[in-house]
Amino acid sequence: MSKSTFQKPIEIKISTVVAVSAILYTSDGIALDAALNEMTGGVPDFFEGDLAVIDVGSLAPGSERIDWASTIALLKKYRLNPVAVRNATPDMVEEIQAHGLSLDSGKREEPAPPAPAPAKAAAPASAAAPAAAPAVGAGGTMIIDTPVRAGQRIYARGGDLIVMAVVNNGAELIADGSIHVYNTLNGRALAGASGKTDARIFALSMAPELLSIAGVYSTFEDGFPAAHARQPTQIRLVGDRLDIQSVNSATRA
Template sequence: MAAVSSAKQAAERDAPFQLRGNSFTMMVLKVSDPLSPEFFPQLSVKVRQAPNFFRNAPVVLDFDELTDETPRFDVAALVTNLRTLYLLPVGFQGGPRAVQEGALAAGLTPMPAGRAAKLESARSADPQAASAPAQPAPPPEPVVVHRPTLVVTEPVRSGQQIYAEKTDLVITSSVSPGAEVVADGHIHVYGALRGRALAGVSGDQTARIFCQSLEAEVVSVAGLYRVSEDIGDDVLKKPVQIFLRDGYLHMEPL
């Protein structure tokens, strides 16, 4: 038995490939009006505000707001135009059948719908449920933090990325321009935050970012972000906490 197990392990080790499960954080682009003449000009402005953040970023297209009455548009052309902005569409969510077929033809992968969408679909399929009063969808479960807090005592230099998986991140020094600090939980920076800080990247909407001096290129909590051009003078270069409230990203002086 041991010999068979050993031979199997050796075969797996020598195989030319290995299939493994993993999870990745991807940006979601909600497509509300794909035919608007302002769609790409406004998106281009956003991308130029933080080119290092967006460049070659994998993107999921969210078509949930589109209906069968939405005028037909070319999904493949949409994907091509997004790639000219160095965004990389890889998947899609929701949308009417024609849009989904166009997305599949354009090489996009259907992504699992969120909990709210699944609940709504279940209600639509059940006539008795459809006649009942609508119930608010429960909020997504926050990420449960199990691991010890990751503490970094050295400055985070340009080009470095630090990821605190399933825990909080504490940095007792500063974060340089071009650096990126990422956490599934909270981020604490006891110095200047000049790079990019992304908290709650696995969906924890209770995550927060705390810093002694906010000078960041990009800050994000649970996927909602703000770039440096959108940071007001009332919080710039001041001790700040950043958090979500009512679906919006808030910044408050400490």
């Protein structure tokens, strides 16, 4: 086989993976099942196979020991795919690993300071639809000037993301800071990906499939709220819910 036609059997590349947090306040499987059923409204594909990190840091004192096999099966029943456990106590570790789950400390690496020379944009995770080369500012802001197509994922690590063109259905924007779309936002936008609760999402025309700030998210299968659909809109996190406001109004919707 000639060198020019040789293809490596495997290649490892850095990718950005977003997982939802399943925060347990009880280990009672019946209560968890009832809560998930109410949350999803019985819709079988509500989560669409999303990766999930099980967070046990908020379990009530004196909770019964977690039945990991049943808990994993329950999450999979609702099409969540558990991959790790966060805030596990030492006595949980062996059993967690025996069920093939990783341990997540919840700690994140601080982003490296920007180099004095212009940074080279990283390729998006999706190889099928590469992103246009973004401009990265000194403050860590990433700027995208071209449309973001279905299947593309753009991640602004450690800063804000600004998109000047349309974001199509099936596209995904991720930023550790805020997301600004000076056009129509049709796809998914996940701001505050590193846990920044004061991050916001802005769009001149808001029609998203999913919005998330610091892991709190909402989906819009039935369409974005009519009062703000296709309008200049901002999204912020208030407590444990996403708050929708007009960009031109300081009054909460």
